[in-house]
Amino acid sequence: MNTELQSFIQKYDLLGCVQCGRCTGGCPVTVRTNLNVRRIVYDSINESMLEDLAKLPEIWDCTTCNTCAVRCPKGLKPVEVLIGLRNIMVESGIIQPTVRDALESVFREGNPWNKPKARRSDWMEGLEVKIAEPGKKVENLIFVCCTIAYDPKVQVIAKNLVKVLNKAGVDYGFIGDDEVCCGSEVYAMGELGEEGLFEMLVEDNTELFNSYEAERIVAISPHCYSVFKNQYPDLKAEVIHYTQLLKELLADNKLELKKELSQKIVFHDPCYLGKQNNIFDEPRYILSQIPGVELVEFDRSRERSLCCEGGGGKMWVESESRKERLAEIRVKDADELGATLLAVACPFCVLTFDDAIKAKGLEEKMRVAEITEILGEAVE
Amino acid sequence: MNSKPKIGVYVCHCGINISKTVDVDAVTEYASQLPGVKVARNYSYMCSDPGQLLIKEDIKKQGLNRVVVASCSPRMHELTFRKALAEAGLNPYYLEMANLREQCSWVHADREEATAKAKKIVASAVAKVRLLEPLEEKEVEVEPATLIIGGGIAGIQAALDIANAGYKVFLVEKTPSLGGKMSKLDKTFPTLDCSACILTPKMVDVASHPNIELMTYSQVEEVTGYVGNFQVKVRKKARFVDVDKCTGCGICGEECRLAGRIPNEFDEGMGKRGAIYLPFPQAVPAKYTIDPERCLFLTRGKCGKSPKCVDACPAGAIDFEQKDEIVEFKVGAIIVATGYDVFDATRKPEYGYGQYKNVLTALELERLVSASGPTGGQVVLGEGESAFVPKEIAFIQCVGSRDKSVGNEYCSRVCCMYTAKLAHLVKEKIPEANVRVYYMDVRAFGKGFEEFYDRVRREGVRYIRGNPSEAFKRGDKLVIKAEDTLTAKTLEDEVDLVVLSVGLEPRKDAREIIDLLRLSQSADKFYLEAHPKLAPVDTATDGVYLAGCAQGPKDIPDTVAQAKGAASSALILLSSGKVKVQAQVSSVDEATCRGCGYCVEICPYGAIELVTVNRFGHKVTVARVNEALCKGCGACAAGCLSGSIQQKSFKDSQILPQIAALGVKQ
Numbered sequence A: 001m002n003t004e005l006q007s008f009i010q011k012y013d014l015l016g017c018v019q020c021g022r023c024t025g026g027c028p029v030t031v032r033t034n035l036n037v038r039r040i041v042y043d044s045i046n047e048s049m050l051e052d053l054a055k056l057p058e059i060w061d062c063t064t065c066n067t068c069a070v071r072c073p074k075g076l077k078p079v080e081v082l083i084g085l086r087n088i089m090v091e092s093g094i095i096q097p098t099v100r101d102a103l104e105s106v107f108r109e110g111n112p113w114n115k116p117k118a119r120r121s122d123w124m125e126g127l128e129v130k131i132a133e134p135g136k137k138v139e140n141l142i143f144v145c146c147t148i149a150y151d152p153k154v155q156v157i158a159k160n161l162v163k164v165l166n167k168a169g170v171d172y173g174f175i176g177d178d179e180v181c182c183g184s185e186v187y188a189m190g191e192l193g194e195e196g197l198f199e200m201l202v203e204d205n206t207e208l209f210n211s212y213e214a215e216r217i218v219a220i221s222p223h224c225y226s227v228f229k230n231q232y233p234d235l236k237a238e239v240i241h242y243t244q245l246l247k248e249l250l251a252d253n254k255l256e257l258k259k260e261l262s263q264k265i266v267f268h269d270p271c272y273l274g275k276q277n278n279i280f281d282e283p284r285y286i287l288s289q290i291p292g293v294e295l296v297e298f299d300r301s302r303e304r305s306l307c308c309e310g311g312g313g314k315m316w317v318e319s320e321s322r323k324e325r326l327a328e329i330r331v332k333d334a335d336e337l338g339a340t341l342l343a344v345a346c347p348f349c350v351l352t353f354d355d356a357i358k359a360k361g362l363e364e365k366m367r368v369a370e371i372t373e374i375l376g377e378a379v380e
Numbered sequence B: 001m002n003s004k005p006k007i008g009v010y011v012c013h014c015g016i017n018i019s020k021t022v023d024v025d026a027v028t029e030y031a032s033q034l035p036g037v038k039v040a041r042n043y044s045y046m047c048s049d050p051g052q053l054l055i056k057e058d059i060k061k062q063g064l065n066r067v068v069v070a071s072c073s074p075r076m077h078e079l080t081f082r083k084a085l086a087e088a089g090l091n092p093y094y095l096e097m098a099n100l101r102e103q104c105s106w107v108h109a110d111r112e113e114a115t116a117k118a119k120k121i122v123a124s125a126v127a128k129v130r131l132l133e134p135l136e137e138k139e140v141e142v143e144p145a146t147l148i149i150g151g152g153i154a155g156i157q158a159a160l161d162i163a164n165a166g167y168k169v170f171l172v173e174k175t176p177s178l179g180g181k182m183s184k185l186d187k188t189f190p191t192l193d194c195s196a197c198i199l200t201p202k203m204v205d206v207a208s209h210p211n212i213e214l215m216t217y218s219q220v221e222e223v224t225g226y227v228g229n230f231q232v233k234v235r236k237k238a239r240f241v242d243v244d245k246c247t248g249c250g251i252c253g254e255e256c257r258l259a260g261r262i263p264n265e266f267d268e269g270m271g272k273r274g275a276i277y278l279p280f281p282q283a284v285p286a287k288y289t290i291d292p293e294r295c296l297f298l299t300r301g302k303c304g305k306s307p308k309c310v311d312a313c314p315a316g317a318i319d320f321e322q323k324d325e326i327v328e329f330k331v332g333a334i335i336v337a338t339g340y341d342v343f344d345a346t347r348k349p350e351y352g353y354g355q356y357k358n359v360l361t362a363l364e365l366e367r368l369v370s371a372s373g374p375t376g377g378q379v380v381l382g383e384g385e386s387a388f389v390p391k392e393i394a395f396i397q398c399v400g401s402r403d404k405s406v407g408n409e410y411c412s413r414v415c416c417m418y419t420a421k422l423a424h425l426v427k428e429k430i431p432e433a434n435v436r437v438y439y440m441d442v443r444a445f446g447k448g449f450e451e452f453y454d455r456v457r458r459e460g461v462r463y464i465r466g467n468p469s470e471a472f473k474r475g476d477k478l479v480i481k482a483e484d485t486l487t488a489k490t491l492e493d494e495v496d497l498v499v500l501s502v503g504l505e506p507r508k509d510a511r512e513i514i515d516l517l518r519l520s521q522s523a524d525k526f527y528l529e530a531h532p533k534l535a536p537v538d539t540a541t542d543g544v545y546l547a548g549c550a551q552g553p554k555d556i557p558d559t560v561a562q563a564k565g566a567a568s569s570a571l572i573l574l575s576s577g578k579v580k581v582q583a584q585v586s587s588v589d590e591a592t593c594r595g596c597g598y599c600v601e602i603c604p605y606g607a608i609e610l611v612t613v614n615r616f617g618h619k620v621t622v623a624r625v626n627e628a629l630c631k632g633c634g635a636c637a638a639g640c641l642s643g644s645i646q647q648k649s650f651k652d653s654q655i656l657p658q659i660a661a662l663g664v665k666q
């Protein structure tokens, strides 16, 4: 027991913390929940407290936006401590049924949405989609994401991407029904033991990806992108985000945007794309290429983008707080800027902002759209 | 050549440092049996006077001609024992040290094994000492002059001290004026002296000192040679103003077509100047300079009908034909006093510096509170209609210091105190202002610092323990997002002005000096001193010393103290008039050298060159070592493909038997 807990201190470098408070100061959810990640880093040093800490409901308020880790001056990753505490709960089996169901669904069906594996490609119906074949060369191997594949609200993302890629004549291939969850949210929900589900996904997916002769793996969701990029050490192919690919196509004049779109667009930087992986310019470049578009900026943009609360397993955990959601603050800000279109590059952001726009009664004034959707309109 | 070796072996107990783990009696007994050993003894402290006396007596009475001291690292006491040999009339290079402490007793626990190892170490030293040759220590004359690079307070102080001691100083400053960062400060902590009042007299003294040759707007281009004999080349950049004629009246500055249009570096870009300018009123020398990158005439070849400065100057001092000038001179010592840069706050985008007008760096605030600054000492933000006096003011500590995420792990040592000072000054100017300081630790370690911190708190400056994570805009206000870690409450603090207490960083152009003088950098990228405690102003390059923030962040008192230290080190060198050069240098066997030049590339000190010699009527290229430059590192000897270059006292013929005696198979 003792040595295991000591490794908790070592694993998260808890003794390196100077208690400066930058993590909690930057944590976006503190305005609406009790989460104080600095306190948790501090208290976690006391091994006898770990189990009680793990039971605090606010441990599940963390969106794994990673702001705390980016801002920490001592190189700690406070968010990982929270995930470590979630792991204690997951191991002990005392977790919310929704979380349990999602994890079990990943184990059984390869997606957290309790949808049959065999129906993963249903969204392709009626589209001309190229499927990659193991052993065969393909320049861009596209990874769809469970949420995009199954959730009818965001399936348009993949559909539009197909449209754009076909138009540009790119060499690409989708995986099809063999595609399995990337594990990003599984990890965030604390399934991280050595024999755990996350490790299994990493191994299986690595084997699957490496069976293709792919030059690059193109992830559509920033969550998949980030986990492939940072937590899959053995991938043969380079990992990129689709905005990087689209920027390339536009810059090389392989894609022409003819249709005028007279909209005032504000781009929201998804945490997993911006803060965590420093992809800030590509989405803006793409939007700026659309004729007629007026691009405006949030005050809190790029490194200071305000988290939408879509990550960190939040799709399966309802927060107890009744205070205004961050996504609601965000759509209000967008409205103040006079934006008619809130552009994002992440399926979770689409879902959270869509709810927020409804909650704030702003449907008449603005809508949220993923970049692929906007491009899909512009390439017509 | 070598008479029959009569070796003395002296095993040291080093108190119990060695004897605790190594059986010194057994080692002594063993040594006495080794071939050529005449005497073997052990003693509690060989480095003590009686210890040395043992050696000297034996040399005289027993006719020893070689000595092995088996004690600590040669870095500690090799010189001590060499001196002892010399005093007894023996060539000091007939000494070999066997390191029984650092390489044996300190790193082992098992007494038996440690003793066995100690025996081997001694045997190997004995095997080598018999093969050593006598070496001669040479001396070279020292040029009685010093080059000082950088005219901040460090360079100024060092220059004055050396010049007052009667030696010549060449002081080279990159910008058009002396003064460095100190000249930008309003008051100085913790005493609140007016910075200009204490600095300006020193600047004036430098300019008028008969022993100081001041070269401002100049850069060192090349340094060759070695300790005592450096050859220096300096480029004096064209000012396009004849300094002998310029009276500093300033009419040109007012008349310039670009007057008030160019951000003034001295005011951190907040004030404006013309293309011809004096950086600040007390500048030394009080001579105008034309900015060649901005001047219309110099950039476009045309400025109206005729340049206004030319028309205006009553002294006829403007000279667009002026060219850079190269001056060369010799010095014995060099002091590097190039100072620091403040941390570039745009590297922490979360604080919105560069994006919001009311996020300032502390150095910018220094200019705002200064009577000579762009607002005449008023703390006002914005311009014209929108100008306002901030009432809610927050300082954020440790911006760019103690922060791994920007690669600066060190504490900048001055920000806590300058913040206390600035907070005090701001409160003095705006009594109704609410000033708070967001901090993670307050470091008030110097003389009078804690007392000053106490005073500032009691004056009403609030200290909130929590380092903010970001700043963003809400209406007219800036919101600071932080946690008060003492109450574990998160805050969104709305303020008018955010001041970033930026840390001190190595200069962006630090490489220039490194390449010029072969300096090293410590992990924090400041210039590396020879020893952090015992040689804090020396560098690995003999005759080159460090002063001020070039070596690491420090306040003015510490900068001045270090400058005085560097001056004193230079003076020791200059006043002794001579320097000993390394005796254990490399030398080339010209008969076998193939002139490939590999050693020339390897030598980190540039001590080897290729020369052409006449070998039996044929011109051949061979390597030659400049003994004054050679540091005896041996890199060339290890690299030479034909074994032609050998380091004295470390020749192959000497160290191979030494290695063999350790029982190593070859």
Ligand SMILES: Cc1cc2nc3c(=O)[nH]c(=O)nc-3n(C[C@H](O)[C@H](O)[C@H](O)COP(=O)(O)OP(=O)(O)OC[C@H]3O[C@@H](n4cnc5c(N)ncnc54)[C@H](O)[C@@H]3O)c2cc1C
Pocket: B149, B150, B151, B152, B153, B154, B155, B172, B173, B174, B175, B178, B179, B180, B181, B182, B185, B187, B188, B189, B190, B218, B219, B220, B337, B338, B339, B340, B341, B342, B362, B363, B366, B414, B418, B421, B507, B512, B513, B547, B548, B549, B550, B554, B555, B556, B557, B559
């Ligand atoms: C906001 C702020 C407030 C401060 N307040 C105080 C205070 O109240 N009290 C206090 O004790 N300390 C204070 N300090 C610290 C103080 O500024 C330093 O201790 C001091 O300036 C160090 O002097 P220096 O000569 O080493 O370096 P610098 O002042 O940086 O001077 C270096 C000089 O070298 C020149 N130079 C650089 N490179 C070259 C080159 N290659 N060739 C020729 N010349 C070159 C530069 O142009 C400059 O003139 C403050 C610092 C800051 C940032």
Ligand code: SF4
Pocket: A016, A017, A018, A019, A020, A021, A022, A023, A024, A038, A041, A068, A071, A072, A073, A074, A075, A076, A078
């Ligand atoms: S930011 Fe890092 S050092 Fe500061 S309190 Fe949080 S974990 Fe500790």
Ligand code: SF4
Pocket: A023, A026, A027, A028, A029, A037, A061, A062, A063, A064, A065, A066, A067, A068, A069, A078, A079, A082
């Ligand atoms: S990851 Fe984001 S939400 Fe979670 S603790 Fe860190 S800052 Fe807060």
